[in-house]
Amino acid sequence: xxxxxxxxxxxxxxxxxxxxxxxxxxxxxxxxxxxxxxxxxxxxxxxxxxxxxxxxxxxxxxxxxxxxxxxxxxxxxxxxxxxxxxxxxxxxxxxxxxxxxxxxxxxxxxxxxxxxxxxxxxxxxxxxx
Numbered sequence: 001x002x003x004x005x006x007x008x009x010x011x012x013x014x015x016x017x018x019x020x021x022x023x024x025x026x027x028x029x030x031x032x033x034x035x036x037x038x039x040x041x042x043x044x045x046x047x048x049x050x051x052x053x054x055x056x057x058x059x060x061x062x063x064x065x066x067x068x069x070x071x072x073x074x075x076x077x078x079x080x081x082x083x084x085x086x087x088x089x090x091x092x093x094x095x096x097x098x099x100x101x102x103x104x105x106x107x108x109x110x111x112x113x114x115x116x117x118x119x120x121x122x123x124x125x126x127x128x129x
Contacts, residue, residue, distance in 0.1 A: 003106040008075035008099045015075075015102025020046055022116045045123050048086045051094035053126075054119045063118060068100055075099020 003011065023045045027038050044050060055072060058064045064072070076096030086094075104112035 001106060003103045006102075006106075008071075008077065008095070011071070011100075011102035012075045012095045012098035013102065015098035015100065015105060018105040018112065019051075019098065019101045019116060022113065023120070026120055045120065048094035049090055050123060051097040052086075052090040054122060055093055055097040055100070057122050058115065058118065064100070064115070068104070071103045072096040072100045075102075 006014075020042070023042055024038070027041050030041075032038055032041065055064075059069070073096060075098060076092045101112055101116070104115065
């Protein structure tokens with residue numbers, strides 16, 4: 001399957017799943033086994049506002065390539081009207097982040113995992129402050 005042929009929404013669909021799975025695996029390494037607690041822990045990484053914050057961090061620190069930014073923008077620009085619990089800009093940025101994860105999960109899983117690791121470290125650091 002050629003991820004270049006998929007639209008941004010489809011990339012976000014698969015990226016959401018890939019990212020969520022990797023976050024859940026990471027959380028299991030913390031030793032937590034209670035599902036309700038794991039779910040609460042996961043939301044600090046997977047919420048729309050967290051994903052928007054992560055992609056801004058990755059951009060500001062020049063941790064994404066120009067090609068990766070194009071994929072992010074493809075997903076960001078194709079997302080729908082948003083959600084009730086977050087503003088439209090945050091929703092679009094989080095959808096772009098998920099599109100980037102989807103694209104990389106299909107084309108370069110090692111790079112997707114590298115960005116996910118950076119995301120985890122960023123969010124963990126933000127919660128330590």
